[in-house]
Amino acid sequence: MPLHELTCAACHARYTILVGMTAAADSPACPRCGAEHGVRRISRFARGHASADVPSDNPSDPASMRAWADAVQSETGERLGDEFDEYIDSAERGKEAGTE
Missing domain, CATH: 2.20.28 (Rubrerythrin, domain 2)
Structure with a gap:
């Protein structure tokens, strides 16, 4: 269906x-x-991915998460949204301030 x-x-x-x-x-x-x-809307089709496509770095590290998000956005041509960007910005500020 x-x-x-x-x-x-x-x-x-x-x-x-x-x-x-x-x-x-x-x-x-x-x-x-x-x-x-x-x-x-014209929609994209789903595709499987290899485990190499999943970030192997520390997923709780904001810099790794931002790099993964940038790769996803580049590949799909769609943004993950302002809320995601704000979340990563906030996480990076927390890490810089030593509140992690």
């Missing part, structure tokens, strides 16, 4: 729906705002 990725025309939230092979192509209401119209 295919997954369809949509963007809400009202609040721009992204959401995914599971559509049966014989189901109508109508889009359900946005889970965030309830708007009735979603615009289909």
Whole structure:
């Protein structure tokens, strides 16, 4: 059964729906705002990865996590978001201040 990725025309939230092979192509209401119209997005396909693709450094080290995030963002062309950036910035400041 295919997954369809949509963007809400009202609040721009992204959401995914599971559509049966014989189901109508109508889009359900946005889970965030309830708007009735979603615009289909061109989505990427999933791929498996080797253990070499996973960061082997210390995952609790903010610098290693930022390097991993930069690699993911570069490969996919999509940002992980402002909240993630703020989290890493905060972790790096904490490490610099010796509060780790």
